[in-house]
Amino acid sequence: MFSSRNGILHVEEVDFREIVKKTGTPVYVTSKRLIEENIKELRKRFDFAFPLYAVKANNNLTVMKIFANEGFGADVFSIGELYLALLSGFKRDAVLFNGNSKSDDEIRAGIRAGVKFSVDSMDELYAISEIASQEGEEVEIAFRVNPDISPETHPKISTGLKTSKFGIPSGRILDAYRTALKLSNVTPTGIHCHIGSQIINPDPFVEEIEKMFEIAFQLENIGIDLEFLDMGGGFGIDYQNDGKCRFESFAEPLREAFEKGLERIESKPDLWIEPGRSLIANTTVLITRVNSVKKSYYNFVAVDAGFNTLLRPAMYDAYHRIAVANKMDEKVEEIYTVTGPICESGDILGRDRRLPRVERNDYLAIFDAGAYGFVMGSQYNGRPRCAEVLVDGSEFHITREAESIADLVAKQRIPEEMFR
Numbered sequence: 189m190f191s192s193r194n195g196i197l198h199v200e201e202v203d204f205r206e207i208v209k210k211t212g213t214p215v216y217v218t219s220k221r222l223i224e225e226n227i228k229e230l231r232k233r234f235d236f237a238f239p240l241y242a243v244k245a246n247n248n249l250t251v252m253k254i255f256a257n258e259g260f261g262a263d264v265f266s267i268g269e270l271y272l273a274l275l276s277g278f279k280r281d282a283v284l285f286n287g288n289s290k291s292d293d294e295i296r297a298g299i300r301a302g303v304k305f306s307v308d309s310m311d312e313l314y315a316i317s318e319i320a321s322q323e324g325e326e327v328e329i330a331f332r333v334n335p336d337i338s339p340e341t342h343p344k345i346s347t348g349l350k351t352s353k354f355g356i357p358s359g360r361i362l363d364a365y366r367t368a369l370k371l372s373n374v375t376p377t378g379i380h381c382h383i384g385s386q387i388i389n390p391d392p393f394v395e396e397i398e399k400m401f402e403i404a405f406q407l408e409n410i411g412i413d414l415e416f417l418d419m420g421g422g423f424g425i426d427y428q429n430d431g432k433c434r435f436e437s438f439a440e441p442l443r444e445a446f447e448k449g450l451e452r453i454e455s456k457p458d459l460w461i462e463p464g465r466s467l468i469a470n471t472t473v474l475i476t477r478v479n480s481v482k483k484s485y486y487n488f489v490a491v492d493a494g495f496n497t498l499l500r501p502a503m504y505d506a507y508h509r510i511a512v513a514n515k516m517d518e519k520v521e522e523i524y525t526v527t528g529p530i531c532e533s534g535d536i537l538g539r540d541r542r543l544p545r546v547e548r549n550d551y552l553a554i555f556d557a558g559a560y561g562f563v564m565g566s567q568y569n570g571r572p573r574c575a576e577v578l579v580d581g582s583e584f585h586i587t588r589e590a591e592s593i594a595d596l597v598a599k600q601r602i603p604e605e606m607f608r
């Protein structure tokens with residue numbers, strides 16, 4: 189869906205320069221067709237599982253609406269994500285409200301919305317029961333279990349280690365369910381787990397499913413029939429090459445583990461998955477304009493997107509492929525370090541990149557920026573957030589306008605006495 193036509197990057201049928209003329213830079217550009225391809229591939233390989241779209245990966249309403257229309261459920265992690273999910277049309281009974289630190293307001297909003305909860309602590313369990321009684325509602329819950337599994341990924345995105353802040357340790361999980369059975373207005377119907385993100389090896393997922401069935405087996409002994417086992421997301425993509433997720437490499441081992449697990453228990457829970465990155469990362473390119481090129485210790489290309497726009501390289505040393513969007517066919521001539529405009533030395537988008545000769549006012553394309561891209565952006569250094577665009581064939585839509593300088597002050601008030 190990204191191609192070079194006469195050396196100019198096209199997203200589907202659209203010349204990137206047409207977009208930039210309307211939105212300025214930086215701008216996130218998403219291919220609708222690529223989202224649809226990813227969904228098709230996921231459905232083909234994971235026909236034994238029900239997918240919830242992980243809203244945290246990309247909460248652009250138009251993107252979310254595509255997943256809602258395709259019948260996905262939604263994994264939401266805050267009252268804001270809950271609101272966005274309802275607005276974009278996800279069915280309430282297929283929304284799971286996750287999170288390790290939910291406020292009373294968030295719990296009440298989730299209960300009023302009629303969604304299911306992933307419960308991360310006993311404090312949260314008691315609060316849900318109490319607020320649900322006040323509201324006169326029944327709430328379906330799953331406990332988030334901490335399975336103590338090492339997913340072989342970046343430590344900052346490992347979530348199921350025994351040292352992790354998420355979930356209830358598997359050794360205490362039975363007691364948690366026993367307590368839930370005694371409380372009013374809550375009904376345990378599932379188990380929830382998520383071991384981390386950008387995981388390439390399927391083995392930790394297999395181990396995770398086995399641990400969930402071990403718990404499901406014990407839960408049956410205390411009279412709990414499960415409707416779903418939610419193994420979370422985490423399927424990694426190939427950032428080095430094409431940005432795709434090899435769904436097939438996960439699907440068969442997981443199908444086998446799931447079918448084997450079902451033989452151990454009486455009830456027939458559905459398997460839920462919560463993919464984010466694998467569905468949306470490779471669909472989006474970040475276009476940024478070159479402000480300066482200079483020879484220093486390194487050969488620096490300074491662009492107008494920085495870690496305020498795309499945090500992943502600075503935060504996780506993440507690798508994103510970079511090309512010169514208006515010189516796609518020119519031969520590689522130099523090795524560059526691509527930096528942003530932020531006043532920090534860590535504001536580097538890519539190191540040692542082999543690119544054609546880059547000049548001021550060229551455009552760089554940073555690939556696989558659809559997951560944890562815009563959503564992790566900020567206004568640091570007084571820089572408004574950029575626009576987002578969805579390309580559909582030969583048309584494109586601005587799905588989020590760029591912020592303006594006025595947005596930097598939109599919520600600020602200078603105390604009146606300071607004007608005296």
Ligand code: LLP
Pocket residue numbers: 242244245263286345347381382384385386420421422423462463464465466500504559560
């Ligand atoms: N479910 C739960 C409960 C999660 O915590 C996450 C991600 C997902 C699903 C989706 O995982 P995915 O399929 O996207 O791997 N900002 C980091 C990633 C943080 C992931 C947090 N949880 C990054 O840019 O790599």
